[in-house]
Amino acid sequence: MIWAKDLAGTGVSVNALAPGGPANTRMIPATEVADRSTLIQPEVMIAPIVWLMSPRSDGVTGRRIIAKEWDAARLASESPEKVGTPAGW
DSSP states (O other): OHHHHHTTTTTOOOOEEEOSSOBSSTTSOGGGOSOGGGSBOGGGGHHHHHHHHSGGGTTOOSEEEEGGGOOTTHHHHSOGGGSSEESOO
């Protein structure tokens, strides 16, 4: 959030993207989870990453986006500035 405020007006946006829980990555050792299908699969990150890299996200900054809650359909009816939640106060 500090970066978003510090960079306001420069054309640089700063957002946080999180999977939304434990993800099926090498950060969780194979011995810790017997059924890795219960973890969030890394692919959930693709759609919000593509959106963040697109011109449609221009001006969106200081937001926390949870990938497992991503709903592209909401973008059709809501302002892009309402994506996710504020990353801070």
